[in-house]
Amino acid sequence: MEVASILIYICLFLSSLLSYFFFIKKKTRISKPKAKLPPGSMGWPYVGETLQLYSQDPNVFFTTKQLRYGEIFKTHILGCPCVMLCSPEAARFVLVTHAHLFKPTYPKSKERLIGPSALFFHQGEYHNHLRKLVQGSLSPDTIRKLIPDIESMAISALESWADGHVINTFHEMKKLSFQVGILSIFGLLDSNYREKLNENYHIMDKGYNSFPSNIPGTPYQKALLARKRLDQILGEIICERKEKRLLEKDLLGRFLNFKDENGQILTEDQIADNIIGVLFAAQDTTASALTWILKYLHDDQKLLEAVKAEQMAICEANNGGKKSLRWTQTRNMPLTYRVILESLRMASIISFAFRESIIDVEYKGYLIPKGWKVMPVFRNIHHNPENFPDPHIFDPSRFEVSPKPNTFIPFGNGVHACPGNELAKLEMLILIHHLVTIFRWEVLGTVDGIHYGPFPIPQQGLPARFWQESTSLNQDCSP
Numbered sequence: 068m069e070v071a072s073i074l075i076y077i078c079l080f081l082s083s084l085l086s087y088f089f090f091i092k093k094k095t096r097i098s099k100p101k102a103k104l105p106p107g108s109m110g111w112p113y114v115g116e117t118l119q120l121y122s123q124d125p126n127v128f129f130t131t132k133q134l135r136y137g138e139i140f141k142t143h144i145l146g147c148p149c150v151m152l153c154s155p156e157a158a159r160f161v162l163v164t165h166a167h168l169f170k171p172t173y174p175k176s177k178e179r180l181i182g183p184s185a186l187f188f189h190q191g192e193y194h195n196h197l198r199k200l201v202q203g204s205l206s207p208d209t210i211r212k213l214i215p216d217i218e219s220m221a222i223s224a225l226e227s228w229a230d231g232h233v234i235n236t237f238h239e240m241k242k243l244s245f246q247v248g249i250l251s252i253f254g255l256l257d258s259n260y261r262e263k264l265n266e267n268y269h270i271m272d273k274g275y276n277s278f279p280s281n282i283p284g285t286p287y288q289k290a291l292l293a294r295k296r297l298d299q300i301l302g303e304i305i306c307e308r309k310e311k312r313l314l315e316k317d318l319l320g321r322f323l324n325f326k327d328e329n330g331q332i333l334t335e336d337q338i339a340d341n342i343i344g345v346l347f348a349a350q351d352t353t354a355s356a357l358t359w360i361l362k363y364l365h366d367d368q369k370l371l372e373a374v375k376a377e378q379m380a381i382c383e384a385n386n387g388g389k390k391s392l393r394w395t396q397t398r399n400m401p402l403t404y405r406v407i408l409e410s411l412r413m414a415s416i417i418s419f420a421f422r423e424s425i426i427d428v429e430y431k432g433y434l435i436p437k438g439w440k441v442m443p444v445f446r447n448i449h450h451n452p453e454n455f456p457d458p459h460i461f462d463p464s465r466f467e468v469s470p471k472p473n474t475f476i477p478f479g480n481g482v483h484a485c486p487g488n489e490l491a492k493l494e495m496l497i498l499i500h501h502l503v504t505i506f507r508w509e510v511l512g513t514v515d516g517i518h519y520g521p522f523p524i525p526q527q528g529l530p531a532r533f534w535q536e537s538t539s540l541n542q543d544c545s546p
């Protein structure tokens with residue numbers, strides 16, 4: 068009897084223990100706090116904080132937010148709720164390790180102008196194929212052959228500025244980076260096509276940041292018409308290439324020769340959208356970086372002299388500039404290269420990447436709701452004193468040692484990282500070489516401050532005057 072009652076007691080004890088654990092577990096599941104939205108302000112209804120972002124110095128906008136709310140905060144930009152993430156780990160989470168949860172996203176009006184098949188609007192197989200083609204055409208092995216042509220473009224641009232008139236540096240740099248973009252896509256293109264592409268691309272570009280309106284005569288409508296004409300011109304170029312059966316290794320050649328594993332080729336629309344997409348990705352970014360480099364060098368004459376000394380040595384080795392730059396020389400310009408890196412850090416041309424979360428995602432206890440825009444803010448990562456001490460000071464020597472992992476990402480990271488970064492750097496090195504060895508320039512007006520349109524550029528595009536330096540025997544680096 069006693070044994071039976073002990074057994075009953077043990078059973079009762081065990082069952083109550085089990086139900087206790089079950090209850091606790093259930094309770095924990097029920098009461099587990101749901102991830103909360105990050106802190107931050109959503110601003111005014113509909114406009115949110117768009118005006119603040121686009122009217123303020125972006126450094127001030129982002130830094131104030133981060134100081135107030137920390138490394139993750141919510142806001143409302145361009146009609147969309149957004150989560151901004153400002154740490155290297157968070158940028159890696161969104162762009163690399165969990166990239167499949169965040170799709171690239173652009174306003175429809177912009178997608179319409181560039182063309183919906185451009186690679187950076189896509190994820191998955193289509194994006195992979197296109198990306199490989201673009202990467203191949205912009206690889207070091209391919210672009211090294213472009214050096215003599217980029218040099219002659221840079222020299223003729225510099226000569227055209229050096230007659231004493233005031234130029235808008237950013238506008239002129241845009242012309243140069245457009246030409247280099249055309250070169251990388253088509254090789255040496257017939258001047259008639261080049262001019263037509265230039266003229267229509269310029270109209271499209273003017274409408275790109277305008278209000279998307281359906282009213283005829285507005286910049287956006289003009290841009291759409293110009294975009295249609297670009298399709299026609301590209302169609303003619305493609306047709307001519309096919310007739311001549313030219314098997315070029317440039318980007319257009321790669322697009323035309325592409326076949327996927329099922330034998331599927333690219334349509335003319337897909338090719339046209341990707342050509343416009345690459346031109347778009349290449350032009351303002353490189354022009355903005357070049358404009359900042361000129362400003363930073365102008366503001367630090369001692370640094371300019373040191374860069375000049377580095378470049379003069381190369382110039383002299385090239386028979387006073389009579390021989391073309393060699394690839395190995397462009398890979399051995401340590402100070403000039405550090406000036407480029409520091410300019411990319413300081414200016415942070417692409418302030419943030421733009422993605423959309425495809426499901427509810429939890430990151431560090433915060434909820435990023437499905438459909439919200441997600442923006443890893445490169446600018447804050449580049450301006451955080453923990454990553455770069457005294458971040459507001461222009462100091463190329465900080466790049467004598469490599470930055471901490473994931474803290475320097477001017478060209479992005481992961482599956483959408485910039486495939487044009489080597490070409491952009493090559494173009495900058497070549498322009499600086501010819502600029503500092505042959506020319507001088509002065510910046511006009513008090514031009515401190517950033518204009519954000521949408522790429523950050525110095526106020527008024529950096530008005531400047533250029534002239535050719537009087538050549539002495541040792542300085543004969545003229546073309």
Ligand code: HEM
Pocket residue numbers: 171186187188198201205248251344345348349350352353356416417420421476477478479480482483484485486487488490491
């Ligand atoms: C200083 C100059 C440049 C900077 C700072 C820059 C920066 C970037 C960044 C940050 C991205 C990634 C955007 C994202 O993740 O959403 C990107 C993508 C891209 N860039 Fe660049 N870029 C520059 C020049 C160029 C040039 C010269 C080309 C081509 C000739 C180019 C072609 C592209 C393309 C095609 C993509 C999209 C890649 C993809 O989605 O897979 N970029 N760029």
